[in-house]
Every structure is written in structure tokens, then in C-alpha cells.
Amino acid sequence: MRKFKVSIGMAACLCLGIAMAVSAPLAAAKADYPDKHVTVIVAWGAGGGTDLLTRAIQPILSKNLGADIVVKNLPGAAGTIGTAQAARAKPDGYTVLIGPAGPVTTQPHLRDIPYDLDSFDPVGRIAINVMVTMSTKESKYKTLNDIIEGAKANPNTIRCASSGAGTLPHIAILALNKAAGIQLKHLPYKGSSNAVKALLGGEADVFSDQAQIIPRYDLHAIASWSAERLPDYPNVPTMKELGYDFQIANWNGMFVPRGTPETVIDTLTTALEKTLADKAVLDEMAKLKVDISYLDPQAFKTFAEGDYVRNRELLKEAGLVK
Amino acid sequence: MEQISAAIAAAVMPGTLLAMLVGTVFGVIVGALPGLGSVLAITIALPFTFGMDTVPAIALVLAIYCSSVYGGSISAILINTPGTPQSAATMLDGFPMTKQGKVDYAIGWATTASVFGGIFSTVILIIMAPQLARFALRFNSIETFALISLSLTCIAGVSRGTILKGVIAGLVGIFLATVGTDPMTGTVRFDFGVFELTGGFKLIPAVVGLFAFGEVFSRVSKRHDASQQVDMNVGFRVAPLREWLLRWKTLVRSAVIGTFVGILPGTGASTASFIAYSETKRAGRFKEKLGTGEPEGLIASETSNNAVTGGALVPTLALGIPGDAVTAVMMSALIIQGIQPGVRLFEDNPETMNAAFVALIICNIMLFAVGALLAPLITRVLRIPEPILLALVMILSVVGSYGVSGAVFDVFVSLFFGVGAFLFRLCGVPIAPIVIGLVLGPIFEESLRQGLLITDGDFLAFFDPREHVIAFVLMLLTVAIIAFSTWREIGAAMRKKKEAT
Numbered sequence: 001m002r003k004f005k006v007s008i009g010m011a012a013c014l015c016l017g018i019a020m021a022v023s024a025p026l027a028a029a030k031a032d033y034p035d036k037h038v039t040v041i042v043a044w045g046a047g048g049g050t051d052l053l054t055r056a057i058q059p060i061l062s063k064n065l066g067a068d069i070v071v072k073n074l075p076g077a078a079g080t081i082g083t084a085q086a087a088r089a090k091p092d093g094y095t096v097l098i099g100p101a102g103p104v105t106t107q108p109h110l111r112d113i114p115y116d117l118d119s120f121d122p123v124g125r126i127a128i129n130v131m132v133t134m135s136t137k138e139s140k141y142k143t144l145n146d147i148i149e150g151a152k153a154n155p156n157t158i159r160c161a162s163s164g165a166g167t168l169p170h171i172a173i174l175a176l177n178k179a180a181g182i183q184l185k186h187l188p189y190k191g192s193s194n195a196v197k198a199l200l201g202g203e204a205d206v207f208s209d210q211a212q213i214i215p216r217y218d219l220h221a222i223a224s225w226s227a228e229r230l231p232d233y234p235n236v237p238t239m240k241e242l243g244y245d246f247q248i249a250n251w252n253g254m255f256v257p258r259g260t261p262e263t264v265i266d267t268l269t270t271a272l273e274k275t276l277a278d279k280a281v282l283d284e285m286a287k288l289k290v291d292i293s294y295l296d297p298q299a300f301k302t303f304a305e306g307d308y309v310r311n312r313e314l315l316k317e318a319g320l321v322k
Numbered sequence: 323m324e325q326i327s328a329a330i331a332a333a334v335m336p337g338t339l340l341a342m343l344v345g346t347v348f349g350v351i352v353g354a355l356p357g358l359g360s361v362l363a364i365t366i367a368l369p370f371t372f373g374m375d376t377v378p379a380i381a382l383v384l385a386i387y388c389s390s391v392y393g394g395s396i397s398a399i400l401i402n403t404p405g406t407p408q409s410a411a412t413m414l415d416g417f418p419m420t421k422q423g424k425v426d427y428a429i430g431w432a433t434t435a436s437v438f439g440g441i442f443s444t445v446i447l448i449i450m451a452p453q454l455a456r457f458a459l460r461f462n463s464i465e466t467f468a469l470i471s472l473s474l475t476c477i478a479g480v481s482r483g484t485i486l487k488g489v490i491a492g493l494v495g496i497f498l499a500t501v502g503t504d505p506m507t508g509t510v511r512f513d514f515g516v517f518e519l520t521g522g523f524k525l526i527p528a529v530v531g532l533f534a535f536g537e538v539f540s541r542v543s544k545r546h547d548a549s550q551q552v553d554m555n556v557g558f559r560v561a562p563l564r565e566w567l568l569r570w571k572t573l574v575r576s577a578v579i580g581t582f583v584g585i586l587p588g589t590g591a592s593t594a595s596f597i598a599y600s601e602t603k604r605a606g607r608f609k610e611k612l613g614t615g616e617p618e619g620l621i622a623s624e625t626s627n628n629a630v631t632g633g634a635l636v637p638t639l640a641l642g643i644p645g646d647a648v649t650a651v652m653m654s655a656l657i658i659q660g661i662q663p664g665v666r667l668f669e670d671n672p673e674t675m676n677a678a679f680v681a682l683i684i685c686n687i688m689l690f691a692v693g694a695l696l697a698p699l700i701t702r703v704l705r706i707p708e709p710i711l712l713a714l715v716m717i718l719s720v721v722g723s724y725g726v727s728g729a730v731f732d733v734f735v736s737l738f739f740g741v742g743a744f745l746f747r748l749c750g751v752p753i754a755p756i757v758i759g760l761v762l763g764p765i766f767e768e769s770l771r772q773g774l775l776i777t778d779g780d781f782l783a784f785f786d787p788r789e790h791v792i793a794f795v796l797m798l799l800t801v802a803i804i805a806f807s808t809w810r811e812i813g814a815a816m817r818k819k820k821e822a823t
Binding site: 055080188 | 463521650654768
């Protein structure tokens with residue numbers, strides 16, 4: 001009997017101990033977050049678009065968050081290596097992912113990846129860059145009609161470059177195929193700059209990518225995949241005006257591993273929103289030609305899920321979903 | 323004239339000169355450490371450029387670029403381990419020279435050759451960037467395929483005498499390069515369920531394993547004999563002019579090869595140095611002695627890989643299309659400064675670009691001075707007792723392969739390649755062809771499959787001289803080289819047989 005009592009006492013102590021051990025860091029996380037440096041994972045090499053964006057907001061975000069921020073570049077396999085690392089991290093708010101649409105809305109459909117969009121809790125959307133379909137100034141394809149007519153007359157002959165299978169430029173080709181009922185020939189290249197080179201060298205006829213590359217390579221814009229005409233290109237029609245209601249954009253957002261305490265997400269969201277309204281950040285973004293476009297966690301979640309579902313459908317019809 | 327003096331004035335400001343000096347010293351050291359290549363060196367410096375003025379920022383990045391490519395040659399010569407993949411061909415003659423105790427001359431040859439290559443290509447860049455950029459655009463998938471086929475014949479050049487083993491090693495390299503994501507469909511190949519392999523083997527951990535680990539393992543496996551140690555002339559010595567005059571053709575030829583290969587996006591300095599080396603093996607004055615510590619081999623490799631720097635800037639600046647990861651990071655450095663590379667770069671920013679060109683020339687001259695000053699210090703490494711030296715190489719290599727992307731997995735990749743390289747060396751299989759296969763394999767496959775998409779699967783259409791004249795000529799050259807080397811090998815075998823009987 002006495003033995004039993006002791007063991008009850010011990011069990012109680014043990015339970016209490018476990019409860020304290022479990023709750024103590026949680027309570028601490030709530031009250032003191034952040035009390036050490038925060039690591040931001042960028043799943044691309046230094047100097048890439050996402051990296052430049054992250055480093056541009058880093059100092060101000062660090063000030064608003066009240067903690068040092070370390071940017072960790074983990075490139076490889078179309079951004080999935082670093083993104084997987086972020087998904088595996090402890091959900092305590094000290095590991096954060098800043099990343100574009102590809103690794104979370106297209107890659108999970110293409111192959112076995114140890115994460116999915118719902119492995120993350122969204123913190124906020126940072127920026128958005130609308131896709132624009134373009135050709136060269138010397139090209140015979142100057143309007144969307146030129147492309148559709150040409151493809152109807154000779155299916156599978158108009159060469160459309162992309163920056164790789166399953167990338168957003170590829171999604172744009174698939175979307176156009178579906179919307180207009182045509183067959184375009186897909187030429188995948190390694191990365192956007194090789195695709196642009198193919199376009200300039202005459203190997204490819206059409207390429208869709210972010211608007212910021214139009215002035216750099218002196219290209220001809222055919223149509224933009226946005227709801228409204230772009231302020232910088234008032235003469236370029238939108239796909240919607242042309243009768244194809246598709247909107248495609250690349251974006252960058254901040255995520256944390258799923259299961260991160262809500263108060264921690266709130267702290268991060270507040271700091272992010274404040275950062276994106278900062279004048280120094282806006283100036284820096286103007287230099288990088290990135291359009292800031294903040295969305296709160298709930299709106300961002302709905303938005304990203306919309307992209308995820310649409311991309312899955314398009315890739316499935318193209319026979320690319322695993 | 324006024325423009326030139328304004329550009330010089332902007333480039334010789336004390337702040338700019340200081341930026342270049344810091345960049346050059348930093349680049350040489352990072353380049354010399356195995357695994358820490360040009361990309362990492364520039365990446366480390368990138369955040370510092372945020373707060374700098376435009377010209378000093380560009381000068382800093384350019385200085386790091388040139389000097390890190392050169393720095394790789396130092397460790398190649400000293401410890402038979404290239405600091406960067408670009409210097410893999412430098413070992414072939416650099417290390418034998420060290421073994422003969424002529425390390426001071428070897429560093430002298432390599433430094434002078436690098437400076438010549440760098441300045442030669444800078445001059446070409448200044449004079450004809452827009453025209454060359456237009457030429458680069460004519461190199462589409464099919465032309466690239468033909469050029470890579472030609473480059474693959476280098477395998478014969480770096481493995482003469484053991485040509486069959488060389489070809490096997492080259493094929494091993496190409497097969498290893500197919501691991502990872504299929505470039506056309508996005509499907510994953512040969513990952514054996516290991517998620518980290520879905521991106522394929524990264525080049526730097528692989529090269530660190532093949533050379534640094536491979537070298538350490540094979541030295542450890544041999545009995546250490548202190549009495550055999552050669553008396554080292556540490557220091558820095560440039561060979562007399564008459565020695566240079568004997569080899570001037572190789573100097574110029576390698577500079578041209580390096581600049582040309584640099585201009586074509588997607589190839590890079592490792593390819594250039596192997597092509598230049600095997601060209602020298604075919605046409606050099608001392609071709610018979612190549613591979614035994616002949617300075618001509620050093621000249622070929624080092625002139626061409628530094629000549630790539632100016633060449634690679636042609637498409638990066640004039641088209642806004644970076645050819646490799648290094649120039650991509652450099653392009654970001656410009657964009658951070660608010661300068662958009664591309665067709666309008668020279669019109670929009672004439673002063674800045676002129677100053678950058680002057681800075682590029684000064685960087686190369688500074689490279690010589692820094693090389694001459696650092697060499698006496700660095701070559702002392704050879705006086706460190708071998709066990710300690712090998713331990714240091716191991717530590718630096720682990721750090722180097724981890725540092726590429728901060729993944730422990732890459733360290734295991736290095737170890738795997740190191741053990742493989744050790745076994746290959748035991749069997750007398752040359753290692754350099756594996757690197758050639760690893761570097762060229764992905765471009766070979768990608769350009770072949772893109773070309774087949776374009777011609778609707780018709781391989782013969784690649785060689786239609788009406789459509790693809792450049793590809794046609796390159797393929798003819800490839801066939802001629804293969805026929806020539808086969809014929810020579812057979813001839814040598816016949817003679818041997820005759821002598822035996």
C-alpha cells in the first residue's frame with residue numbers, strides 16, 4: 001500500500017514536471033518571443049531575386065522584430081531543398097521561410113517532396129510580380145491573336161520557352177493552351193536568363209515572365225496575366241480583356257512551419273506589415289523593380305491555396321502530376 | 323580622350339583603389355581554400371556593397387572575381403588540390419613542378435599567365451563587347467551541343483597513354499551528372515530515395531572530394547618517408563623572358579580560347595582551361611613533356627581560365643544574360659547599385675562602365691603584385707610537416723564542402739567522391755576526366771534534348787550546313803580530332819609491338 005502511495009506521488013511529481021517542462025518554453029515563447037536571433041531560410045542562391053528581396057527587408061524587419069535576422073541560403077532542386085528544411089524546422093518562430101510560389105504551389109504536384117503547402121502557416125505576402133507574355137520586337141508574333149491563329153493553323157510549332165518544367169512560365173503556357181484550345185511547343189531551359197537568351201537568339205518565339213525583364217532586354221509585351229493593366233505598360237492588354245480569365249503572378253511570402261503558436265505569428269505579421277510600409281524598404285524595392293503587395297495571413301492563405309489548386313489542375317491536364 | 327581620363331580619374335580614387343586591394347587579397351585567399359570558390363567569395367562581399375558608392379562597389383566585386391579564379395591555382399600547385407574547379411587543369415603540370423622543388427617558378431608562371439589572360443580578355447571586352455554579344459546569341463542549343471561535343475574530346479587530351487581508362491572516367495562523370503532532376507520533364511532520376519539527391523551532385527563538394535580528399539587518402543596510404551622530401555625553393559620567381567618567348571603561342575592561343583569560351587553563356591572557366599590544355603597537348607611546342615611539370619601546361623590552364631573573366635562579362639553586361647553562377651551574382655551586385663545590365667547598359671551609364679573597365683585592368687595588375695607578395699608566405703605551407711599539412715587540408719576541405727550551401731549532406735558527398743577517387747587512383751584511372759564529365763554532362767544532355775525538341779526528333783538535322791553552319795564546322799572538328807587521336811594511339815601501339823618483336 002505504502003509502495004503504491006509512493007508511486008502515485010512520484011507519478012504526480014513526474015506529471016507536474018513534464019507539464020512544467022512542456023509549458024515552460026511555450027509560455028516563454030509567448031512572452032519573450034523573440035529572445036534570440038531569427039533565421040530566415042531562402043531556398044535560392046545569394047544574389048537571386050528572392051535573396052535580394054530578403055536582404056533588402058532584413059535590416060528594417062530586424063529592427064521592427066527586435067531581434068537579429070540571419071539569412072540562410074539553401075539552394076537546390078528548384079527551391080525544394082531549402083523549403084523542405086524550413087518545413088522540418090521547430091515551429092517556434094525562430095526559423096522562417098521567405099519564398100516564391102514555385103516550391104509551395106507547383107513542385108509538390110510534380111514529384112515526391114517531404115512537404116506540401118499545408119506544412120506551413122502563412123505569415124504574410126510580401127510582393128507580387130505579374131506574368132507578362134512577350135516576344136522580341138522583330139518577332140512575327142506581336143499580339144495574342146497572332147499566336148492563337150498561328151497555333152491553330154500549325155499546332156505544336158510555335159516555340160514557347162520556359163525556365164524549366166513546372167515553373168510559372170510553363171504554367172502560363174499550359175493555361176494558354178487550355179484557355180484557347182491550342183497546342184504550343186514547350187521548350188524548357190535552365191532558368192529565366194537562358195530562356196531569354198533563346199528568345200533573343202531566335203530559338204524560341206514566345207516567353208512569359210515578370211514584367212521587370214521587358215526593359216532590360218528591350219522586349220515586346222503581348223499581354224499581361226493580371227486583373228488590370230499594369231501602370232508601367234498602359235498599352236499592353238490583359239488576358240481578361242482578350243477573353244481569357246486567367247491570372248498568373250509570381251509572388252514572395254513569409255511562412256513558418258505549421259504549428260507555430262499564434263502569438264508568435266502575430267508578432268511576425270505585425271513586424272512584417274510595418275516593414276513593408278517603411279520608406280527605406282520601398283525605395284530599395286523600387287531599385288530592384290519589385291512590387292510590394294502585403295496580404296495578411298488569412299487573405300494570403302486563401303490566395304496561395306487558389307494558386308495551388310489551379311496549378312495542380314493545369315499540370316494534371318498536361319500529364320505531369322505524379 | 324576626355325572620357326578615358328574621366329574614367330581613370332574615377333577608378334583611381336583612394337576609396338576605389340582600397341576596395342580593389344582588399345578585394346584582391348580576399349579573393350586570392352578564398353580562391354586558394356578548397357571548396358570556397360568565386361561564388362562564395364562574391365556572396366560574402368555582396369552585403370558590404372549595399373552601403374558603398376557605385377564605382378568602388380563594382381571595383382570590389384570585379385577584384386574578387388579575377389583574384390578568386392587565380393587563387394585556385396595556388397592550392398592546385400602546392401598540394402595537388404584545386405581551390406576552385408576552374409583550376410583543375412592547373413594541377414596536371416603545377417604539382418609535378420612542386421615535386422621537383424620548383425614551386426617558386428610554378429607560382430610565377432601561373433601568376434603571370436593569369437594576369438596576361440585577364441588583361442587580354444578585358445581589352446577584348448572593352449573593344450568589341452556589343453559585336454561579340456550578338457555573336458553569342460547565334461549560339462543556340464544545337465551550336466552549344468556541337469561545342470560541348472568538341473569539348474568532350476579534351477578527355478583524350480588529359481588522359482593520353484591511358485586513353486581507355488580516361489574515357490571510362492569521363493563516362494563515370496557524365497553518369498554522375500545525370501543524378502537529380504531531369505532538365506526537360508522535372509522527373510527525378512537515380513536519387514535512391516534520398517531527398518537531398520533530387521538536386522543532383524553539386525560541383526564543388528564533388529571536386530573537393532575528388533581532389534582534396536582523394537589526394538589526402540592516397541598520401542596517407544603511402545609510407546611516409548621524411549628523407550625523400552625535396553628541398554623547396556619557396557618564394558616567387560618569374561622565369562626569364564626567353565623562356566616566355568619559347569611559349570608565346572600557347573599564351574596567346576589559351577587567352578583566345580578562354581575569352582571565346584567565356585563569351586558563350588553556360589560553359590565557364592573549367593571548360594576553357596581543359597580545352598586550352600588539350601589544345602596545347604596537341605599543338606604546343608613542348609607537348610611531349612606536358613603532364614611532367616612543363617610550364618606550358620600551366621600557361622594553358624591559367625591564361626585561359628582568367629581570360630574567361632573578361633569574356634564572361636560580355637553577355638552579362640551587354641545582354642544582361644549571365645553565363646554562370648558567378649556572373650549571376652555579379653549581375654545582382656550591379657542591380658543593387660541601381661544599374662540594369664542589358665542592351666541599354668552602355669548608353670545609360672557610360673561613365674560608370676568606363677570606370678569599371680579601367681578598374682578591371684587595374685585589378686589584374688594588382689593581382690600580380692598581390693600574388694608576388696603573398697606567394698613567399700603561402701608557399702611556406704610546404705615546410706609544414708606532411709601529417710599536419712594533410713590534417714589541415716582535411717579540415718579546410720570539410721569546411722569548404724559544407725560552406726557551399728550549409729548542408730552536412732554535401733560533406734558526405736565529398737567523402738563519397740574522395741573514396742571513389744582514391745580507388746580510381748589505385749587502378750591508375752585519371753581523375754580529371756571525371757570532372758570534365760561532371761561539368762559538361764548536364765549541358766551536353768540539355769542542349770541535345772532541346773535540339774531534338776526543336777528539330778522534332780531529327781538528329782541529322784543538327785548537321786545541316788544550310789541551317790546550322792557553326793554546328794556543322796564544330797562537329798567536323800570533333801570527328802577530325804577523334805579520328806586523329808585514335809589513329810595516333812593505334813600507331814603508337816603498333817610501334818610498341820614492332821619494337822617488342
